[in-house]
Amino acid sequence: MKGLPLSPTRGRGLIIGVPWFWLGLFFLLPFLFVLKISLSEPVLAQPPYLDLIREVEDGLVSISLNFGNYLLLWEDPLYRSALFGSLKISAISTLFCLLLGYPMAYAIARAPSHWRLPLLMLIILPFWTSFLIRVYAWIGILKGNGLLNNFLIWSGLIDQPLEILHTPLAVYIGIVYSYLPFVVLPLYATLVRLDLTLLEAAADLGCRPWKQFLTITLPLSLPGVIAGGMLVFIPVVGEFVIPDLLGGPDTLMIGKLMWTEFFSNKDWPLASSLAAVLLVVLIIPFVALRHFEQREETI
Amino acid sequence: MRRRFPLLMTALLFGYAFLYGPILSLIVYSFNESRLVTVWAGFSTKWYGELLQNQQLLDAAWLSIKVAATTACGAVVLGTLAALALVRFRRFRGRGTLQVMVTAPLVMPEVIIGLSLLLLFVAMQDSIGWPDGRGQLTITLAHTTFAMAYVTVIVQSRLAHMDQSLEEAALDLGARPLKVFFTITLPLIAPALAAGWLLAFTLSLDDLVVASFVSGPGATTLPMVVYSSVRLGVSPEINALATIIVLFVSLAVAIAGVLLYRQEKRALREQNQG
Numbered sequence: 375m376k377g378l379p380l381s382p383t384r385g386r387g388l389i390i391g392v393p394w395f396w397l398g399l400f401f402l403l404p405f406l407f408v409l410k411i412s413l414s415e416p417v418l419a420q421p422p423y424l425d426l427i428r429e430v431e432d433g434l435v436s437i438s439l440n441f442g443n444y445l446l447l448w449e450d451p452l453y454r455s456a457l458f459g460s461l462k463i464s465a466i467s468t469l470f471c472l473l474l475g476y477p478m479a480y481a482i483a484r485a486p487s488h489w490r491l492p493l494l495m496l497i498i499l500p501f502w503t504s505f506l507i508r509v510y511a512w513i514g515i516l517k518g519n520g521l522l523n524n525f526l527i528w529s530g531l532i533d534q535p536l537e538i539l540h541t542p543l544a545v546y547i548g549i550v551y552s553y554l555p556f557v558v559l560p561l562y563a564t565l566v567r568l569d570l571t572l573l574e575a576a577a578d579l580g581c582r583p584w585k586q587f588l589t590i591t592l593p594l595s596l597p598g599v600i601a602g603g604m605l606v607f608i609p610v611v612g613e614f615v616i617p618d619l620l621g622g623p624d625t626l627m628i629g630k631l632m633w634t635e636f637f638s639n640k641d642w643p644l645a646s647s648l649a650a651v652l653l654v655v656l657i658i659p660f661v662a663l664r665h666f667e668q669r670e671e672t673i
Numbered sequence: 674m675r676r677r678f679p680l681l682m683t684a685l686l687f688g689y690a691f692l693y694g695p696i697l698s699l700i701v702y703s704f705n706e707s708r709l710v711t712v713w714a715g716f717s718t719k720w721y722g723e724l725l726q727n728q729q730l731l732d733a734a735w736l737s738i739k740v741a742a743t744t745a746c747g748a749v750v751l752g753t754l755a756a757l758a759l760v761r762f763r764r765f766r767g768r769g770t771l772q773v774m775v776t777a778p779l780v781m782p783e784v785i786i787g788l789s790l791l792l793l794f795v796a797m798q799d800s801i802g803w804p805d806g807r808g809q810l811t812i813t814l815a816h817t818t819f820a821m822a823y824v825t826v827i828v829q830s831r832l833a834h835m836d837q838s839l840e841e842a843a844l845d846l847g848a849r850p851l852k853v854f855f856t857i858t859l860p861l862i863a864p865a866l867a868a869g870w871l872l873a874f875t876l877s878l879d880d881l882v883v884a885s886f887v888s889g890p891g892a893t894t895l896p897m898v899v900y901s902s903v904r905l906g907v908s909p910e911i912n913a914l915a916t917i918i919v920l921f922v923s924l925a926v927a928i929a930g931v932l933l934y935r936q937e938k939r940a941l942r943e944q945n946q947g
């Protein structure tokens with residue numbers, strides 16, 4: 375135990391126990407309640423659901439499980455298309471984040487070393503300013519008489535303003551804009567550690583730059599691609615603010631639907647079952663992310 | 674690089690323009706005379722004046738700052754403990770679960786975190802009577818939970834790259850573990866703690882979704898006010914508020930950057946002397 379600053383078992387127990395207890399109570403346990411409420415029936419009451427376990431008479435307890443919410447999610451095409459719509463929007467915007475973020479990360483990793491930190495800081499800085507306000511900025515740019523349309527009309531490229539706000543395109547722009555730093559950072563981390571002698575050897579042997587990239591750089595940076603991609607893909611599937619502010623009524627996303635069920639329709643059980651489904655869907659990409667992070671740790 | 678990869682330079686410049694253009698447009702139009710945000714009608718600072726008259730917004734900002742400051746302190750304590758546990762204790766029961774519990778909040782959609790915590794708070798109030806009602810306390814608890822995950826990641830990487838020989842030397846010389854922690858470990862990881870505090874603060878200040886779920890009547894945070902006003906359309910007042918936030922954050926990051934730079938230079942000098 376030499377070298378541990380708080381090696382006595384009591385200290386060790388506290389260091390492990392306190393954060394474990396906190397996260398267990400406020401992060402893990404709540405999922406059980408999501409599962410429980412998703413199986414209950416909605417009622418007009420406060421809180422608006424029937425408890426699963428009810429005392430019918432003295433000592434006699436009834437447990438009723440209601441799978442109706444899940445059945446509804448399965449049968450109503452609205453929810454199915456919202457789920458698949460979210461997955462599609464999330465996948466496409468992850469791809470665009472990677473397409474834009476990869477060259478940026480590559481350029482920073484190959485920049486002179488005293489330039490790298492300031493360039494990285496410039497990537498992170500927008501992440502520190504308000505997310506809500508950065509999404510809001512795009513309303514002013516994309517709307518009918520917004521900056522982009524004004525500019526395009528002024529420059530004579532178009533006569534009629536383009537309709538971009540409240541379309542899927544606006545949602546894609548908003549997502550790529552907000553989540554770009556999340557792909558640049560892990561990509562930079564893998565690209566900066568790339569062994570340049572491999573590329574030199576390939577070049578000496580007559581390998582063309584494009585082939586060098588495809589056969590050496592890209593495969594070696596794959597962990598960064600997956601980590602960055604998952605850091606965008608997972609949260610975007612449940613995104614609410616961007617589709618709500620930039621999307622139109624036809625932009626169906628599951629996070630927005632959950633918000634509506636909860637706040638407008640006050641249907642807590644249905645919102646809970648949507649959350650449970652979303653959670654199950656996201657487990658696979660999350661496991662992939664963990665897998666690659668663990669590999670990073672061992673390297 | 675410039676000679677060999679003109680394409681890369683273009684991508685980098687385009688990327689930065691994409692990241693900063695919208696923020697710049699917000700700042701420019703916050704000084705616009707006209708209420709129509711996108712039509713320029715001359716320079717004016719009147720929206721900043723109106724911002725200071727908006728009592729609802731000021732109250733919300735004050736509540737948000739209180740929540741963010743408490744959250745940041747709580748998240749730094751809990752996040753540091755979690756990072757210590759994960760870096761210093763290689764084997765213990767529940768290590769895997771702890772690792773997952775500090776990674777998951779980073780990517781978990783906010784709607785799930787918000788809803789699940791609300792259901793927990795409702796159930797807890799029903800069964801043990803605490804927390805009594807929802808408001809500042811429940812928002813702070815919820816924010817601390819997801820902010821501590823970010824702090825853990827930052828402190829974890831600092832601890833992993835830290836030279837442990839100083840601690841070992843102090844322990845060998847008979848210093849008590851707690852004293853070693855406060856006189857050696859803590860000063861060495863202080864920059865990470867400062868960065869974690871600032872990040873937790875801004876994350877809490879910025880959160881709309883989780884706060885909307887776990888808040889109750891009477892507790893309205895700044896993002897909630899901004900959101901309801903943004904839903905009605907663009908308003909120059911929000912532009913003015915955005916400009917203030919951007920300036921504030923840039924200043925904080927610049928100060929943090931200078932501090933880190935100085936510390937690194939000093940460490941380098943000491944290394945060269947020794």
